[in-house]
Amino acid sequence: MLRTRAVALAALCMSVAWAGDGAGLRAADLRIVSSTGHVPLLRRLVDAWAAGREGITAEVRPGPKQISRETEIDLRLSTGGMGDLFTYSAGALFRAIQSRGRLVDLTWLPLQRRVDPAFRAVVSADGRIFGVPLGGASVGGILYNRRLYAELGLTEPESWARFMENNRRIAAAGRIPVMQTYASPWTSQMLVLADYYNVSRSAPDFATDLVARRASFAGTPAALRSFARVEELRRAGFLNADRGELGLEDGLAALADGRAAHYPMHDFGLEVLHDMAPEALETIGFFPVPPDEAGTAGLTLWMPPALYVPKSGNNLMNVLDFLDFVAGPKGCAIVARSVRKIRPLIADCGPHVDVPPALRNLDRYLLDPQRHTFALEFLTPLKGPSLEQICIALGLGVIDAGEAARRYDRDIERRALELGLDGWHPRSGG
The missing domain is CATH 3.40.190.10 (Periplasmic binding protein-like II)
Structure with a gap:
């Protein structure tokens, strides 16, 4: 309970003071756990984000082979093994893991105003938003x-x-x-x-x-x-x-x-x-x-997978700055070049480039x-x-x-x- 209140208080404070420009970041590792298929994209995003933030180190770790399976995710969330940020499905699978109350509420992030309402709906529970899209529909x-x-x-x-x-x-x-x-x-x-x-x-x-x-x-x-x-x-x-x-x-x-x-x-x-x-x-x-x-x-x-923040993670300021980067112009440009999808889900993000013939x-x-x-x-x-x-x-x-x-x-x-x-x-x- 104390941990939950501390995270909620930290989020509340940052919702007031959040600048989104990288100022005031603590030099600490940002640990991201991802399904194997999304590791290359996340590494490109992390490298570009960290390049403009002196002293920040970050790592993207592929999850276990069964990372897509709910039982493995749930176990790692309960033991603090999902890093500071992780990728997982939206929709019904998200609702199953959030029913345990282990994710940080991201409703207050300014970037959510630019996320497609249809996506916000599939990463929401009890009127609160818990994810940010990684890629497009x-x-x-x-x-x-x-x-x-x-x-x-x-x-x-x-x-x-x-x-x-x-x-x-x-x-x-x-x-x-x-x-x-x-x-x-x-x-x-x-x-x-x-x-x-x-x-x-x-x-x-x-x-x-x-x-x-x-x-x-x-x-x-x-x-x-x-x-x-x-x-x-x-x-x-x-x-x-x-x-x-x-x-x-x-x-x-x-x-x-x-x-x-x-x-x-x-x-x-x-x-x-x-x-x-x-x-x-x-x-x-x-x-x-x-x-x-x-x-x-x-x-x-x-819908694409989402980036979620586990309550068991650390470095919340770094996490939130990274999410702001992903949803901003530089992050959008990296995603557009890296992910060949039919359409983006964040306003002002340009269309994905190099869409393969199969989807044209x-x-x-x-x-x-x-x-x-x-x-x-x-x-x-x-x-x-x-x-x-x-x-x-x-x-x-x-x-x-x-x-x-x-x-x-x-x-x-x-x-x-x-x-x-x-x-x-x-x-x-x-």
Whole structure:
């Protein structure tokens, strides 16, 4: 309690005296813990920030391999192992860790006035804002090898049936139709998550009804269909046989060199591929998860990760000065050159440059509000922590789509009970 009050008092004082120009900083380490994929960007930001502040030293440390998983984050927050600043997801996953009350309130920062309101909403709890965006809005769907498509005379599929026909022709040519990489567990859920636009088109009230406990994945045909797509690909033999042993980089390499045709993926994969083999980006295309009805495709969008401040950290003045730098002109310029996203989320930040070919022709979706939606985790506080393991079991054939949906419904129920959502109570026999 004393620690919490001290942090709150320090924040209150700085909200009055904050100048944002680096004056009065203490020479001390700034320790940032980040998922591996964001380390290069953060190091560029830290180097530029520290260069103008004599005597300041800073380090960016990649987190443990499972940094994206909630249990690891929660453990490190409870033991002071998340440094002075860390990156993590916005939306439902953020709400789960903040429910323990371990983050510093950043509502009062002047920079928040320039942050897109849609982003502020997904890093807020109880009317308070806890995060600052790192990067811009992004998209999930199917990455594909354009050169292989041209070689086989294929076109981007407008329906799921056409997608499956493309996969049959790809398999007949001796290539892998669809890559899966379960050694990077989070990648297992991408097809299910990126299918949410199709779910919302068939069941427009699904997000609201899920929170109110009027809907479930197993009981909503459109939501069950997301799991069924994975099962259909597996039963057809379209997934790579070594999917249990390969990770993200393996999947991207196979896609880039034409061994594989498709990889369900968030566009974060393009950033990783840029670091692996930037020339390969010219061969990669993108399309949304194909719908069952031709001509109805749309995008599922993601918010970027956020920078959060743990109450267990030190050097709060340095942390806040760094956040101000990230959201300022110099930080925005570094992000624009480093992160290839569809649009920034901080006002006055210029458009991202060097956007890869895969993301250059999405305006027909982005400019029409009826042809895109945010992923479910940004529309509700509910994302079950076991989804990736459920999807791995589904992709390996351990369970079928119906059982996957039922397991995820139970996972969501546990999360709702943890969050104390109205109307949720243990079901009898559950």
